[in-house]
Amino acid sequence: MAWASPVPHNQRLVSKGGGDEAVPVDFDIIIDDGEGPSSLSVQMDTDMRVAVHSHSRQRSKFEAEQLVASPGSLPKPMTEHQREHAIRTIMPTATHQMLAKLPPELLQAKSPEAQDLRRQLSRGATVVFISAGLPGKRFTFERAAELGIKSVIIEHPDSWAASLVEQGIIAKFLPVDMTQSSEEVYNTALRLIQQLEDDGLTGTADAIATFVELSVPLVSRLCEALGLPGHRPAAVDAARNKHATRAALKAAGLPTPRNGLIRSEQEALEIAKIVGFPAVLKPVSGAASLGVKKVTSEQETLACYREIVDELKTLVVSSGALIKGDPSSSPSSVDASKVIDLTVLCEQYLDGGEVDVDVIMSDGEWVYAAVADNGPTLEPYFNETWAVCPSLLPKEHQVALKELSVNSVKALGFSSGVFHVECKYTSTGPQLIEVNARMGGGQVRECNLLTWGVDLVEETLFAALGIPAGPAVPKKPLRCAAYCYVNAAKSGTVTDAGALEALRSRDGVVWAKQLARVGTKAVGPQEGLPTWLCDLLVTAPTSKEALDFLQSLEAEEPVKVDSR
Structure with a gap:
């Protein structure tokens, strides 16, 4: 069996180009067995949007905005001058002062000893987590506790994570009314984080992180406002918008499928002629995925465009999921049609098998990229079937997929952190589906840990703290x-x-x-x-x-x- 090493060997990544198709992806998975939070489904940790009904929980303008109109009412990204001012005026924490005193080459070394040093540096740090996700995310907070990190979770008052304080897993749970708008949630979270400075238990926050997709834009803005390490908001916003992602790749000279935005029936016909068939229509919003349609003719394009727009107009947000329905029928749902962007993206259909590439970036360069194959999805719903790691693809295909993944992350403006990148290797070469600016859900963390000994939870925490990454990876899979x-x-x-x-x-x-x-x-x-x-x-x-x-x-x- 041949595999591509997940660590770089001094090669410079240059995209091979080629390919001009796109892919229908991202159906939101709604699990509702009608039995509330005791449902077995809440044990899952998944990237899919999951509706787990809770009778005490009413969600949320925040979720509606981040699902269908991200970044919603969150603040605009700062200018470079504003960012520099925030960094200069905020006193470095003890953790960051200690980091500044250590030689960079010592922190960046790829050895078990260097990894132990990075773990020691994280001990005692205070990390604020925005959103806890489903109970299946519990392992992320358990790992933080094992590292000696003082975790603070900001979430809705009825979250399952509130009990983690009594269990000794986290230091504090700070309730925030998540039924508010994104702007109100941001302002409340910012105030609570600033107040930690006077908290005898935690002290000033050293980092802000999340493992929940909907909270990534919020975290990026909180980090920016407080001068803490984190993703640039503009990069996050581009990654969560399908058309903006395509534009960034095209500007960087990376393979980009023919695509166009549709805002009217007339544009639907015009764009379809340019893109060609088969094609895929999907809402431009990063999470509004219920309307994904494959089309093979102009007539189908027009009919499906009408269906998608009608479908988007009937969406409501219930327990963090987009579902079709009447907002008045459920007191815990929010009418999404008031904020949703009805623009539809049309792009060519991608052939070939889908893969995941888990990437770790540090100081602008990649230090880890592992490829896993995904089995064919069950159409027409594109439900996941299986995955295997390391990839079974030819080594040269794996290398090309890693190159595209890393270059795509860079093209969007990211420099550090953990990324879950979805691609396809088509008949004309590798093509990007999307970049997720956080650790993958489901079995992704366990798969990387079992195969390559790399803990993506640990690496996410290091990146949030500003600690350089350099995981010690074996030459062969474990x-x-x-x-x-x-x-x-x-x-x-x-x-x-x-x-x-x-x-x-x-x-x-x-x-x-x-x-x-x-x-x-x-x-x-x-x-x-x-x-x-x-x-x-x-x-x-x-x-x-x-x-x-x-x-x-x-x-x-x-x-x-x-x-x-």
Whole structure:
């Protein structure tokens, strides 16, 4: 088996170019078994938008803005002069003063000893986390506690994360009314963070971070206002806007699919002629993904454009998810049509297999980039099937995908941090789907840790603190990993999940998590978006063996569905 090393070898990354197609992606996954926060679905950690109904929670102008009109009412990015002024006028914390005294070459070394030094530097630091995400994100705060970091979580008062204080995992939980607008949430969070300076337990915040996609724009602006390390807001905004991402890649000379913005029926026909077929129509907003449509003719383009606009006008935000419905039918939902951008992006359809590239940047250069293959999605909903790491693609394809991923991150204006980059290797070369300016969700952290010994939670915290990255990576993978969410093959009632317990005791099975509760209805692809029944993660000596093992377990149908 050949793999591309996830660490650089003094080569300069130059995009190969080529390719002129795009891809239909990003269906929001709505999981609602009607049983509130006790639902098994809340155990998940996923990049997908998940609706977990909570009777005590009413969300939120903030979520509506960040889902469909990001950055919403958040402050505009600062000018260079304003940024420099903020940095000069704010007193460096003890952690940052200590960092400034150490030789850069010592901090940037790629050795176990240097990694231990970076961990020691993070000990005792105060890190503010904006949003806790689903309970499946608990491991991020547990890792911070293991590093000796004093964590402060800013979240809605009824968040599951409030209990982490009593459990000794975090230092403080600061409740914020997340039903407010983005501007109001920003102002409240900024005030609370500034007040930590007088808190005897935490002291001044050394860093602000998040593992939640919707909070990335907010975190970037809080870091900028307080002179702390973080992403530039302009880079974050560009990454979350599909058209802005394409424009940034084109300006940098990177492969970019033909695309155009549609704001009227007349433009729909004009843009379709330029882009060609097959093509994909999708809302331009980074998270408004319910309207993704594949089209093969001008007639389909016009019809689908009308469908998308009509669909967007009926969206509401419920528990952090975009769903179709009437805002008056649910007291916990917010009418998204008042803030949503109805502009539609038309771009060419991408062929080829999808991959994830997990990238770590430090001081403007990449120090880690690992490629994982994704299995074919279940159309028409583009539901995920499986993934395997390291990639099974030819080594030269992996190198090209890493080059495009790193160059795309740079083109958007990022210089440090952890990124989850989605690409395709098409018949004409690598193409970017999107750049996520945070660690990937789901099994991504565990996969990188098992395969290459790299902890993306740890690296996210280092970047937030301004500590240089230089993970010590083995020359060969420690083991190979494969994982999947098992999709319901048919609609019916979940009758049995007992086989999962037996799977957990088998060699090579890292976990087998139940996601669908016995007695609940499962949806098959014939009726709609398939239900995820369970989450499987396995390891083996090679990627092919790992994938074969995973698919054999999936074929056993560990969660039974009765269609009668």
